[in-house]
Amino acid sequence: MPHSTPDARLAQTLERIAEALERLGPRPPAVPDFAAADAFVWHPDGRRLVPIPRVNRVDMSLLKGIDRVRDVLVENTERFARGLPANNALLWGARG
Numbered sequence: 001m002p003h004s005t006p007d008a009r010l011a012q013t014l015e016r017i018a019e020a021l022e023r024l025g026p027r028p029p030a031v032p033d034f035a036a037a038d039a040f041v042w043h044p045d046g047r048r049l050v051p052i053p054r055v056n057r058v059d060m061s062l063l064k065g066i067d068r069v070r071d072v073l074v075e076n077t078e079r080f081a082r083g084l085p086a087n088n089a090l091l092w093g094a095r096g
Contacts, residue, residue: 026047029046029047029048029049030048032048032049032051033051036051037051037052037055038052038055039051039052039055040052060074073089076089077089
C-alpha cells in the first residue's frame with residue numbers, strides 16, 4: 001500500500017471533521033410545498049414555514065379612503081417580492 005502524502009492525510013482529516021460537524025449541526029429546514037397554500041407563517045423555533053390553509057381575503061377595491069397607504073403597501077410588497085429593500089408591514093393587529 002503506497003504511503004499517503006501529508007496533503008492527502010490533511011484532506012482526509014478535514015473531510016472527517018466536516019462530516020462530524022454536519023452531524024452535530026442542525027438539519028436544514030425542509031423545503032415547504034408552496035403549492036399547498038397561498039400563505040405561510042414562519043415558526044422560528046422549528047425553523048420552518050407552516051401553510052395557512054384558509055386565508056380571509058379582502059378585495060383591494062373594498063378598501064376605501066386609504067388609496068395612498070394602499071399604493072405604498074402594494075409597491076413595498078412588489079419590491080420585497082423582487083428581492084429589493086422593503087419595509088416590514090403590519091396589516092392587522094396590535095402595534096409593537
